[in-house]
Amino acid sequence: MAEETEGYTALSKGEEKQTYIHPTIAELQKLLDSKHPSFSHHVNEVWPNLYLGDLFIAKNRYELWKLGITYILNAAHGRRLCEGNNDYGATITYHGVPANDSPDFDMSQYFYSASEFIHKALTSPGDRVLVHCAVGISRSATLVLAYLMIHHHLSLTQAIEKVQENRWICPNIGFLQQLIHLDEELHSARSKNMQEQKAEIC
Template identity: 35%
Template sequence: MLVLFCFFFLQVLPDLYLGNFKDARDREQLARNNITHILSIHDTAAPILQEMTYLCIPAADLPTQNLTQHFKESIMFMHESRLKGEGCLVHCLAGVSRSVTLVVAYIMTVTGLGWQDALAAVRAVRPCAGPNMGFQKQLEEFQNTQAQEFRDWLRMEYKECPFDDEEHIRNLLAQSAATNGTANGEVLTHRRSFDT
């Protein structure tokens, strides 16, 4: 089995970063990226740095762990920090499975992309991203049953969205496709309608 290690947190969307437990303690890197909010999801998630605003979700990296129940609060936390122009770091222990699942759910909500394309966009900047099979099934179920409802809720709750996240994601996917030699038309295969 090939294991890809990611040593630094990376920007997935403007003001939204994905990383690991070590990144969440790196004050210099956090300050350099204007990160004021940390979403921590792992077995013993708890606030670490006094100056940060936290959302801590205790959750195991097991296929049977229900992460869907945390999607709404996670999406709100990420979105509100971005609306303030403040950076948000989402992390678990390795920055591979739990945190990636929450970021993929957020991308699905703000862009209308399906889970596979949202995950491909995350992998374009963080190649080690790999939610476990149970989390992948939860993302697929979210796509099929709740994603549109969450998009509608986000639009009603926060009105106009100042971000062009869909364009940002399309650029990430196009860059990844160019690097990997994939034709542009093969990239966005699981698009869901964002328009009402």
């Protein structure tokens, strides 16, 4: 008899069918709403050496120094109230993503490039990366979720739950839909890869 586990339909023998149940927008909204918003912190470590924060922390060089930040990904580069630039000096590597916090904005075009930037930072010994936008809950949170999905093979739900352990986030509905598509794309690619590996073994 089959049972539902971690979004998969699992057989009684422990084998997984190739059917992945993707979360709906309503389910994701319910998950996001399950955590009470708290803006008591401008920045939080949501993954080892990966910090998610707002504009205040991005402009506070003393706090950046205390945190040991060496990479900054600005998800609101060049936007109003968040005019990103790369004048941090030689101690910080900067990358800007000119995103609007609008459901109609295509954030997915930056999923892989932003994830590679974060991955490069986190695979360099001693480096730490700050991902921020204006408030640190939508644009920047979306890119952090994409990174966890792409490089750590977390499902979208798992990625949200992981970030929520340390910070309240609220990606807009358009970004959530784009993350669902990424979730589908990644699962499909990994399922295909597993099938090819099994075929080679057989």
